[in-house]
Amino acid sequence: MRYDQIIRKARVVDGCGNPWFYGDVAVAGETIAAVAPAGQLSAREARAVLEADGRVLAPGFIxxxxxxxxxxxxxxxxxxxxxxxxxxxxxxxxxxPAPQxxxxxxRKLAPYVPEAWNERVRSWRRFGDWLEAMARRGVSPNVGSFLGGGTLREYACGMRMGKASREELEVMRRVVREAMEDGAFGVSYALIYPPDDxxxxxxxxxxxxxxxxHGGIYxxxxxxxxxxxxxALDEALEIGRRANLPVQVYHLKASREDNWPKMARAIARIDQARKAGQDVTADVYPYTASGTGLTAMLPNWVAEGGGLYEKxxxxxxxxxxxxxxxxxxxxxxxxxxAEHVMPVGFQKPENQVYVGRRLSQIAAMxxxxxxxxxxxxxxxxxxxxxxxxxxMSEDxxxxxxxxxxxxxxxxxxGFDPEWARAHGPVHPRGYGSYPRVLGRYVRxxxxxxxxxxxxxxxxxxxxxxxxFDRGRIAPGCKADLVLFDPDAITDRATFEDPHRLSVGVDAVWVNGVRVLEEGQHTGATPGQVVRGPGWRSAAS
Known part of the structure; x- marks a missing residue:
């Protein structure tokens, strides 16, 4: 057989912004082997054939x-x-979780993580150790990572506030170079939290x-x-210019109503930077509520040196x-x-009565x-x-x-409601972000x-x-694919009932292996470690 599988007569959206077209897509091993007009690839050439019947076939989402x-x-x-x-x-x-x-x-991992992982983590001396451990345990999606900026800072300086010494900076540079050689895509700081801040x-x-x-990004x-x-945006742009590397702004937003008018100005600054030749991009999740810890309401000096809860x-x-x-x-x-704050992550039995209530209600109680x-x-x-x-603002x-x-x-x-529900509510974005965009903001x-x-x-x-070999449907690219019904795809998770899977995605392939079939997980774990350009240069 020439192909392992053919997906026929799909509405192909190639991922590059081109208009959709009806087509056939053939997969051989881990890669897309052929793309052809609808009906032109023979079923006799493949071990398996799936008739898409006009559903959308797109690259897998990253x-x-x-x-x-x-x-x-x-x-x-x-x-x-x-x-x-x-x-x-x-x-x-x-x-x-690495390097340690x-x-x-x-520190202990989350309560839902099996205890054996706490011991494994302690042995991860290089950044790449944990990604390789994930691949060995078997994962459905591909996995990759930036080096956590807070991890980097703590590695060199602990939880101490203040400027890093020359020796501490050299430690950070060494750890960064090792991480980039291990495949990190860059470094990621969350500058409202300690110790990143x-x-x-x-x-x-x-x-x-x-x-x-190593060709990475900030x-x-x-x-x-x-x-x-x-x-803060000006600082990010300054860092990109001075260090001569691209900038990615996580979850672009303007928080609190008095700051909402600033978003248009922030976008204008990014547009201006791009017109001047600076490589800067951003991402968003499609919700007007954020999710973080209740600790974020405290000044960061409280966490200096550790022992925040005792303090x-x-x-x-x-x-x-x-x-x-x-x-x-x-x-x-x-x-x-207080009426805009909803703590949900309580673990103690005596505090379960507060789950899902606003802080104003909890205080009154x-x-x-x-x-x-x-x-x-x-x-x-x-x-x-x-x-x-x-x-945040919907506008x-x-x-x-x-x-x-x-x-x-x-x-x-990523969670499974069957085990995650017992550990309390989460933000619905983990269940619904992509279908919410396709259902609400597209359809x-x-x-x-x-x-x-x-x-x-x-x-x-x-x-x-x-x-560059993922995120698009073209011969030679990795066969990460999603087949969905554009008329049915929608999110179902809400802030009140977050552990609800989305609907409308019928099939998903990762590296040519189907992990979702007729909306049900197959149990397959073909995910691979994906790495940044520093790893490729080190390997060569």
Missing amino acids: DILSHSIQPLMRDGRCLSKVTQGVTTEIMGEAWT GGQIAP YADTDEIVEVCKAVAE VTHLRSESDRLLE LRDPAVRARVRAELEGPSPDVDTRSR RGQDPLEAVFDLLVSEGQRIGTIYFS NLRLELSQPWVMVSTDAG EEGLLSLEEAVRKMTSLPANRLSL
Whole structure:
């Protein structure tokens, strides 16, 4: 047989923004072997044939902002992502579980992760060790990562605030070079969190110069997405210029209503930078609420040196935090009114009564003001408490999605409701981001054409990552494919009921192997490690 399988008479959206066409696509091994007009490839030439009957065949979606590191340790199928059409998970915002060593303090993984992984993590001395471990355990999607900037900073400096010494900077450069040779796509800082926030602009520039040596990129959760959004964007652009490397802005947004008008100006600045020749892009998830820890409401100095939850028992620390937050210019980016804050990630049985309630309601139930409730809940839980912040504008989201340099991401991990529901609610973006764009913003609103939406999910992130053999349907490219019904694809997860799989994706292939068939996971785990250009140069 010439081909392993042929998908016939599909509405082919090639991922590059070209108009769709009816065609046949043949797969041989891991690659796309042929693309032809509909009906022109003979069924006799393939071991298996699937009649698409006019459904859309697109490249598999590439999530450039995934948090599946720990979920994949529990469950390699990555069900809530694969059922959206995601075939490649790119991780590493702020934190990666490797390399271990240096000044990194031991920490336990999430409660849903099997205990054996805690021991394995401690042995990962190089960045590439954890990705290879994922491939060995078997994963359905391809996996790749940036080096977490917070991990890098902690490796060299621990949880100390302040400038890095010359010796500490040299440690960071060494770790970066090793990570890039192991296949990291670049370095990723989340600059509203400690210890990432402890790194100043000059330090990040020096780190990024080492990244640039290997063809990598700088990815940033901006130092502010609210009051100082424009200043934070200027910092990101400055880092890119001084270190001479591309910039990717994670989950572009303007938080809190008084900052919503700044988004048009932020977009104008990025457009201006691009016109001047600077390579800068961004991604968004299609929701107007963000998700992070309840700890994000605290100043970052509380986390210096570790022991954050123990410190919050100290009345003096609480008084200092309160004075800062209630002062004229608090140095905290995540500030929302209590009625816009919904903590969901409670683990203690006694706190389950608060799941899904707004902070204003929780405080009233406890007879406290909201800040005192935050202090006590964090002390009680001893962990960050996953929290939803309703702080963004739908008009801004549409504006962001409309920019040609903005791609789609989830900012979430992949879960299976069967085991994840018992561990509490999550942000629905982990279950619905891609179908939500295709259902709401393409089919229902017409904000984007089908071809443009698919480009934002495929070739745009693939090009950003230098994965030029993925993210498009063309002979010789990897056979990462998704077949979906454009009239049925939709998200079902909500903030009230987040553990609901999307519908409308009928089949998904990863490296030529079907991982989803008639909407059901096949159990196959053909995912490979995808690596950045530094690895290719090292291998050669």
